Amino acid sequence: MLTRIDHIGIACFDLDRTVEFYRATYGFEVFHTEVNEEQGVREAMLKVNETSDGGASYIQLLEPIREDSAVGKWLARHGEGVHHIAFGTADVDGDAAAVRDKGVRVLYEEPRRGSMGSRITFLHPKDCHGVLTELVTAAAERRNAH
């Protein structure tokens, strides 16, 4: 079951400048930063609020580390902006399988590593009314489930 908006992923050319915009304009502080080599991004997670399922909602700011990455290609075509939305679930494997059964393309056979030790997968934007959609199980949810 999808129980929260885990994050909104925003593609930017300059992570440090974009982080500074979110801090100066809204007062959001950086909760976590990392480089995800596999996804081809340097990212910052800004926590907006905690959620009733024990998780939280974040803004995920993404700067490509390679031009041929998903975010690099998208930025070259569209410029900066909202790149994807992510729903949180305690069971990314089960929810991805259920969505796949409904005929939506799930991009990964098995969920991969996302921010802060989470497990993530993506649904093809062409099957989701133009929205690249991510499903996430946070690391804490995995610990609680086992």
Ligand code: CMX
């Ligand atoms: N939102 C909506 N539509 C998108 C999109 C996005 N973010 N990215 C691509 N598309 C659309 C394009 O506009 C294009 O549509 P048209 O053919 O109508 O022009 C179509 O999808 C194909 O686009 P493309 O540029 O050829 O891109 P690819 O097919 O090579 O890749 C996708 C698209 C979704 C498969 C790829 O972006 C992907 O694998 N994404 C998942 C991984 C990811 O995004 N990682 C970064 C974030 C990591 C994180 O959140 O932790």
Ligand code: CO
């Ligand atoms: Co994301």
